[in-house]
Amino acid sequence: MTGKPTRSISLSSTTPTRSSASAQATARRQVGTVRSVSKPQLTVYAVSTPRLAWRTKVTGSTAGRPSITTVWTDARNGKVLLASDAVHDGTGNGYYYPGVTIGTSGSGSSYSMTDPTRTGLKCGGQNGAAYTGTDDIWGNGSGTNLETACADVLYSVGKEVDMLSAWLGRSGIKGNGTNYPAEVGLNDVNAYYDGTTTNFGHSQDNARQLTAIDIVAHENGHGIFQTTPGGSTGGNETGGMNESTGDIFGALTEFYANNPNDPGDYLVGEEADLVGDGPIRNMANPSAVGDPNCYSSSIPNTEVHAAAGPLNHWFYLLANGTSGSTSCNGSTLTGIGIQNAGKVFYNGLLLKTSSWTHGKARVATLTAAKNLFGTTDCTTFNRVRDAWAGINVGAQSGEPTCGGTTTPPTGGTCTKVTATGTVSNRASSYKPSSTGIATSGGTINACLTGPSGSDFDLYLQKKSGSSWTDVAASESAGSTETIAYTAGSGTYRLEVYAYSGSGSYTLKYDIP
Template sequence: MRRNAALALVTSAVCVLVATSVPVPANASRSDPADLLVKARPALLHSSPKDTYVRQGVIEGQGGLRYTTYTRTYAGLPVYGGDFVVVSGATGEVLSTSVSQDSPLDLATTPRLGPADAIRVARSQLPQVSSVTTPRLLVMAQGRGRLAYEVVVQGAANGRESKLHVFVDALTGAVAEKSDEVRAGVGNSYYNGNPVTIGTTGSGATFSMVDPVRRGVRCGGQNGAAYTGPDDFWGNGSGTSFETACVDVLFAIDTEWDMLKNWLGRVGFNGLGDGYPARVGLNDVNAYWTGSYASFGHTSDYQRQLTSMDVVAHEYGHIVFATTPGIDLGDNEKAILNESTGDILAALTEQYANEPAAFDPPDYIVGEEINITGSGPLRYMYKPSLMPGDPDCFTSAVPTMLPQIGAGVQNHWFYLLAEGTNPTNGQPPSPTCNSSTIVGLGARKAGQIYMGTLLRKTTSWPHTAARRASMQAALDLFPGSCLEYNTVKAAWNAVRVPAHGGEPYTCEFSVGVAPDTVTVQPGQQVSVTVSSSTVSRAPQQISLVAKGLPAGMTASFSPASITTGATSTLTFTVAASTAPGTYTITVLADGVAVDHTATVTLTVMP
């Protein structure tokens, strides 16, 4: 029963591509670093001679980062899964790329199947069909490519509306892939105390539950019209009141909107300052996102509406997933990560609101307030296996699980990233899958890294792609520091998500001393060179200290602090009173997140 509460999610519209005659971005700028990269290094994008690229737009992110998104055509046909993102810094340099495709395309583009046959196959995938779109011929970026028709079938399945994208192989008629814009999910709790402030609109003697500031945000009944009244006081505090449910919905939307802006640097749910309406009073033990509005039902005992802060924030979190780069269709594994995104943004909204224990305090438990079917919470982010069947760790079985179940892996990763294994702020401990110990970065910084991850999202988006993108996000958002990168990587390792191909970065450095064996007379000086190197793209600052000096000897560094890749001169000054002998001096290089040492063997002659 706990899986019956569906928090549905929707994708953004499929882009229409405009091909150019050469493999460079359409309308490319001669000076934009992302366009220059695409023009100069097509091999990085697994290009073929028949590829062209279309620049879709630029998303401004935190720290001055720019995320430029591109789509691809092959021989004039749209490529589903050929999209990519180029990330550039505030000073114009390209920092990283996120490429969905993994090999060049090479295929014939003449179909054997006709559009009518594609429609027939697509219609058979949905029990109740109300409309079918004209088939669109495209190339799927699978191996060397797969020619297919995309058909969108609208209707219903199991009593719930459906908008099913069916990809039909244009050569064999097999279903290559299908993805429903309305997907099942789960949610959680509700009331926020009395009174609360929400955005409403007044006109003369009539008021309505329409937010005057957050464009597109309104709440009402199942007919889609916003509730109205003769005054600006709403609801009676009852768990069964629809008007009260809208108070909770608008309060949660306002809070998540502010969290996205103030913590994650995103304006509106779609990044463009837009919000979306909500409807309450759904006659179902369910809540879901339809693609144009969110709809909220009731608990199985009819005692409460499913409009708590984390339920609402979860639903609207799907909008963020749908409106970040990458066509929001794809396989079940992407749906799992979408479901987890709703949980993550809901947890961040609770952290931002920081309500007292009497209402909905910040936690990482999904559904504890609504108790939707009387069996307790729906998910535990700090230890998913507390819900029988939910995985703490990634295995080959996870990508085929129901999204509500498989979401546990990324939820667990995010908890470790934010809070660590043994939090000191009252949050529960979180055991890892590799017995490691992790110190969390805090919810806000973890959220910033996850938003940077979503802004690198592409059409193909398994757990391993999210891992790689989050590591790149940490490096780009926090240059000069290894702490964030190392914690992101450690948290993925802790839930056993394997490394992704093309995961090029490590955030480490080494230190050395030359020469490492010197002699000196009492009363004299001797110098050695301390050098450091880094295999991280982002340099970090290192402080230098000498330890193990004998009595009467001092050491000085010039400079005392260096950036990785630079050198420092270490000078030993030996007093006349220093006893002759051979000493091992340790040079400590104190980095941002880790320390390293090198040794000098110094002999004081008689």
């Protein structure tokens, strides 16, 4: 029912002669690239002559733009009665990004700054409600207009979500297909993420809002750090790496958006000019704004925004080498490009633990490089390693090498227990058992060998209440996986997952 009926509805029969499967197939053809299709529901299409119909919702994209299309097909002859797309492209007259397309909702004379395809994303004032309007044109381009600020926010987050999907394979900021709402009009020279919302204030001269891409993507970057394994728990060193993560996702989003009004760079906040001094951080040369370029023992006691310097510098060196920068050890480095650098960094985050450190990040990103690029050609792996050396983070116990061997971590490497099992395609097997094993803490090592030609993945899970959470993962495109994880006290189990193929496996592991 979509409105008050103005007449009685009478049908000759409520038994369909076309199946729900045929209706679903017809609905799929109305959208170019299909991501998901709902189960068809039998209903009455009561426009003009009422007809028995199947109603199906198809989510995907058409001609490169998102689509959420509801399709009504005649349940007796299979014809399409209506295909209605819920996605509307609003026009955003942003301060930083004028004349852009943003995701909005509504029709007729009632619209909202709520993105229909990026679940959870909306923008409004400090009361948490999305801005609404009678047309689908938003903002006036003024730096003091808050609807204008929301146009910039929706554009920026939209580009970040698209970048995460296209470059890194992540679904939404939270990684589960959902995102954070945004608020503008904060009465402060600041912007922040609080675990549930992003909030944006204004420049010190109050001439513009802090809603440039790198700032918006930075705050959502905190959400990515929070929703990858290990969360954001830790001291100042972890906090500095959290701040750097925001900067890294800001740079990735800028380069992905490729907006001529704000070309990709490695400066942070230069467009917003918070306090009249230009950028607040410089990833190529952190010391240019007073932050440390290199890692040292003082970093754990450094204020978190300044402590972002070494990891920011590492990311720049990994992406670009020493072109436009210098290394801390005097070496000349060659980069792997920003997209590949983003892949290595993000997949390293997927191996993150609480109380994250630069040493742990070195091990995680080297593991990620090995999983992503293999060991037939060691070039990428070596450049990741050399970038860490370039900020004075040296070799760590337990880190992999390109040849596939591993420096033995404290406690040995996959030597205590040898277990075997069999797992079917897209199914899981658990060791030591599905209920896990308790440990007081220490290094957990696991080495998996699956059948030739298969793609088996390995996960370490920790029990949290009645559920299990992945705390480490090894997901290469093959059947050999390794994990080295510094565990706290708790109950853990290893999951062997057959991503592709079936067969027997051998799992060697140490659980202290």
